[in-house]
Amino acid sequence: MTELPQTLTDAAQALRQSTVTSVRLTEAAIAAADASDAVLGTYLTRFDEYALERAAAADAELARGVDRGLLHGIPFGVKDILAMAEGPTTAQSLVLDRAWGAGRDAPSVARLKAAGAVITGKTTTMEFAVGMPDPAKPFPIPRNPWNPDTWPGGSSSGTGSGVAAGMFLAGLGTDTAGSIRIPAAFCGVSGLMPTFGRVPKSGCVPLGYSLDHVGPLARSARDCAAVLEVIAGPHASDPDCVDAPFSPPEFDGDLTGMRIGVVREHHFPQGSDPALEGVFDAAVAVLTARGATVVEVALPYWQEMITADLITMGCEALAYHRTDLSGRWNDYFVATRAMLALGAQVSGADYVQAQRVRRVAQDAIGRLFSTVDVIACPAISVGAPSYESLTGPEGQIDVAGLFQLIHTPYWDSVGNPVLVVPMGFTAGGLPLSLQLAGPAFGESALLRAGDAFQQ
Known part of the structure; x- marks a missing residue:
């Protein structure tokens, strides 16, 4: 067959x-x-x-x-x-x-x-x-x-x-x-x-x-x-959705002229898989071999955007769940209750300040993308964790220990497009992935880069 x-x-x-x-x-x-x-x-x-x-x-x-x-x-x-x-x-x-x-x-x-x-x-x-x-x-x-x-x-x-x-x-x-x-x-x-x-x-x-x-x-x-x-494309039911339909770019595997900013800061913390650095360096070498020009860059307001994502998510989730939470506390998952409780601890002033800082960071990342077309970094510093390693003494599954090893929330705060593609394996044979980010509505460049990497 x-x-x-x-x-x-x-x-x-x-x-x-x-x-x-x-x-x-x-x-x-x-x-x-x-x-x-x-x-x-x-x-x-x-x-x-x-x-x-x-x-x-x-x-x-x-x-x-x-x-x-x-x-x-x-x-x-x-x-x-x-x-x-x-x-x-x-x-x-x-x-x-x-x-x-x-x-x-x-x-x-x-x-x-x-x-x-x-x-x-x-x-x-x-x-x-x-x-x-x-x-x-x-x-x-x-x-x-x-x-x-x-x-x-x-x-x-x-x-x-x-x-x-x-x-x-x-x-x-x-x-x-x-x-x-x-x-x-x-x-x-x-x-x-x-x-x-x-x-x-x-x-x-x-x-x-x-x-x-x-x-x-x-x-x-x-x-x-x-x-x-x-x-992609606008819809009357979503006031945040803009008139920005998408057409795929030409996928020819040639990245000549593309400027790729490589981020290492914050992405190789203690606890990273031993294979990560070599796998990431090899991925960057592939992008270079496809014709890209590679430069080292740093992401502005890194910690602030991670904090802003947690504050914003907690507050906005609580706004949706407040009534049900008060009457059906035990029906929620343990981890969901913890996130919603975080939102309850944040003041309105904190929430507003998080939005102001998000705007500052969006402007800063926009300026960075005037110097590069795509940003490359590891998506996560480890492979998939075992459930045993995530399970606490009372049998509850908790991901908090992974936070410093996961490098995704920054991009939700600024709203830019991001593509993840496999780039290799951990020392134990589990997938590791490359994260490619672009400017707002710049999906074409990062998809071209991702496709060239996968050819």
Whole structure:
């Protein structure tokens, strides 16, 4: 039997060459879920019958010459904080009203459907896209396909693990402090956090109103570009969403003339994996070999932006959850309660000051991007941690010890686009990833760099 395509773009080409069908791709995705989902905890809800119907319809349309674009006939997963008419949106919580989003699609999901994507189900998340799994609650514990004893990252856990395990070729996640990029990094796949405001976030259970981004996880930078082209653009339901549609750049592997700023400060802290420095240096060497000019840079207001992300997320989340929290405290996950309690400890003046400092940092990073086109740094300084290493004496899973090793929240505070791609392996054989950031609405440059690196 011919091996099935492993990337979205390869599958799209194979569909048009009639060497594979959408039904076959979808059947393979369902078989992968049958084989591994019970262990990996990728799905909260599966739409097997619906997906096969959509796949058959896609094959029929393509046979008639109706081509909706690269996503037509491609199996997709959707994080379960995005509304989809075919099933409930739970945010992996006992608290969220099951009528929330009932019978409607988030704009990003509606755009996937209009492009002919085959949505196979709703994927696991951390509760309300924050915190960590809670074994005391009746939801799957997501696990990493590279080693099921390890955490796949969060909060777009199921989307990351599902792409890595072959349960779908691409999926939607969200990112407020790293929730697309962390699972992409730990699961060894590609993940793109678009510029804030490029993709409508309406129809998404909110975590941080001024921080939330909707974006793709897939096998390659080129795949992420194909998804972004479909989901980007304004929508009347999201006042933060701007008129900025996206068209993928030309992917030729040539980075001649591109200026890449390399960041090392803060990204190699104590506790980093022993392989990290060598793997990162090798990644930078690849970018140089592709023609890029590399210079060392430092990120302005590093610690301030990490603090601002936590303050903003805590306060904005508390604004959404305050009423439910007071009456249903024990229904929330332990880690969710801790985050919301943080928001309760922050004053209104602190919140306003955080927004003022965010604006200062946005201006400063804008000036830095007048000197470079893309910034490169490690995404996380370690590979996926074991659940045993994250579990406290009372059996509670806590990620606090990882904070200094995860380098994603800075970019949520400033709102710039960031791509994560695998760059090598830890000393123990788990994925390590490269983080590529660009100026606001500068996804084309970082996707070109990511694609050239992956060739």
